[in-house]
Amino acid sequence: DQYKYFRNRISGQQKLISSLQPAYIDEQIFARRYADPATVNKSVLASFSPMKGVTRKVGYNLTGTNTGRLTISEGPQILTLKAEMRDILTSRYEGGKIVQFDYVSLEPRVALILSGQDPVKDIYTDLCAKVLDSQHGRQTAKLLTIATLYGMGVRRVKELIGVSKHTALDVLKKLEIFFGVGEVKAHLEEEAKSGFIKNHFGRNIRVRNNASHVLYNNFIQSSAMDAALEGFYQIVQGVEKEGHKCVPLFLLHDAIIFDCHPECFDKLDDIMMPGQTLPAFSSRLYMSEEEV
8 A cells, every 4th residue: 555655646746856957046135135134044044055145956855744744855844934034036037927826725625525524615704604503704704714624622612702601612612523534534544543544545654643633633634635646746747738837945844836937827816716626625725825
């Protein structure tokens, strides 16, 4: 099974990593940022040091963490570069843009899909209506989702929504029902007896802590990471097939950064915005767009 996973998945992920290209750097902004005494972690910024206006190509380790979450093996430290520092990136095209596409609510969406549901695009508004009786806003729904996926207890839920312990316990139960947590945890607890659990795509995850909330979080995080990589590979293949002048530069866990020619702005939207279907999932994944 593990061999099959690596044969079918890792090869595609490696091709995705190989497709990433060096980024162009605005040398004036880079120099100003580096000279600024307020800039922290200059070693991270220094990893983007340009040669003739171009930084080195990034390399990722696909197996450096237990769940498959990406780490940098060489080149620019994009995963730890502060968001406000990304203005050092510039387009190789005249009038081009550096554009970041993020999967919307990826881990909670994956959690819902893997519990057999077909989640709506706006998960948090749906959660507000079904779990919180529309008495709290989307930000509270996001925090409660984190509480569910990361195994935070009744005390944290009580703090988040300012209710009694009894009410917090009731909300926590509703959250677990909403995300279908119970059945997934029961399966993982049984599987963990072997010393490993598998994510949805077949990746082995070593059991280092058999607490049910840890198993669940590892399962969701790992499945979401592999879903993102498969989705990114599908997108990059589509861009290459259509001959669009959109160059993939970096991966940021659940986001991908492109350098886009002006003629491709709308075309890339057409690829991303309707929602993406992966062979392993029965429901769509959605993306948001932001110019870097």
